[in-house]
Amino acid sequence: MKKPKLPRQTWARSPATKVKESKKSYHRQKKVSWEKEIIPQSRFRYCPLCSAELVQKKVDLHQRLVCPVCGYVYYNNPFPACAVILEKDKKILLCQRKYPPYPEGWTLPSGFLEADETPQQCAIREAKEETNLDIAVDNLFGVYAAGDDPRTKVTLIVFKGRIISGSLEPGDDAKAVGFFAPTEIPQNIAFRAHRQVLREFYALKNITLSI
Ligand SMILES: [Zn+2]
Known part of the structure; x- marks a missing residue:
């Protein structure tokens, strides 16, 4: 041709x-x-x-x-998104989604990376937007390929963080937020990568989740 x-x-x-x-x-x-x-x-x-x-x-x-x-x-490249593991009194912070995809599903505080921020800044911003908590990011927990978001393929960058201040309140795109002990973690985790993170996080503590 x-x-x-x-x-x-x-x-x-x-x-x-x-x-x-x-x-x-x-x-x-x-x-x-x-x-x-x-x-x-x-x-x-x-x-x-x-x-x-x-x-x-x-x-x-x-x-x-x-x-x-x-x-x-x-180029149909995956979009980077960031999530953060935050624990308080041996309970993990999760957010319930308000909007599709997977409305009412639970996730770690997370969201898509903006062009003008670092992954760490993204995790801090998303935690603030979704939970109203001010956090610090400590270290990388892992990086995951996520293929079950119908909008686009995602590369999920997961950090461990700690809460510095603020009162827990659901933000605009969260229906609810809450701390969950390993036995209380909801079955309807919104994305496979988030479920995998939770399983791996607790596996390191020798806890097997039933999700
Ligand atoms: Zn053209």
Whole structure:
């Protein structure tokens, strides 16, 4: 196949041409409510740089979404997220999710890494946002591949931390927060990686969880 020429700048400034020429037609069945429905990012349709229609192409041995006009490649990399293990009186701090995915499921305080923060800062910020506690991060507990978040694949970075101050209160996207003894840990842990962290954390203390 002849390699297409990619006049990047010209096309980037005149978007939509390819989209109009597209033989595919798209119909949106209904308005998407972010809180009810999750569309994985791997279903991107258009180039975020020039708005041409993305096509499937093998790049670096992987099938990827590629823009045939400007050459943009969508690398479907996992997103980094951070979580923190916080204990008080031999009980572990967990948050109950308010929103999908897995509403009402329990997790460690956690969230996605912002571009302008370190993983440690992310763990501190998420603990504050979800539980209202000010914490310090001590050391890395482990790094986990998480594949059961329908939004995107996740690399979960888990720290051990300690509570410095603050009163425990559920934040905006938490339904509830609480400390749990090993025997009290809820069955509905939201993500497999969080369940694995809890099991491994207690296994180090010779405690086997029934989750
Ligand atoms: Zn493009």
